[in-house]
Amino acid sequence: MKHAVWITLLIALVVVNIAAELVFYFSGVYIAMFYRIVLITGITVISAVFVGAMLLVGVLEGEKPLSGHVSDTLGADKKTD
Numbered sequence: 001m002k003h004a005v006w007i008t009l010l011i012a013l014v015v016v017n018i019a020a021e022l023v024f025y026f027s028g029v030y031i032a033m034f035y036r037i038v039l040i041t042g043i044t045v046i047s048a049v050f051v052g053a054m055l056l057v058g059v060l061e062g063e064k065p066l067s068g069h070v071s072d073t074l075g076a077d078k079k080t081d
Helices: 002-026 032-063
Strands: none
Touching: 002 032
16 A cells, blocks of 8 residues: 555655646746645545455455354354464
């Protein structure tokens, strides 16, 4: 997860700054550095949430069903790994 967030941070940093420079070049509107930082941080946090959700779903898909009946899954019929 760390790698995905760092990669997203670097990509967001580059893309947001390029987009801000293109906006300034074509329209003459300067986007302040504060708003650029807010946008970069927002993109990074949102990607961290989605990466974390994907990891949780992956872990849930890997779970094994319990052995035996629901009433006695803690008994002797439970398999040990």
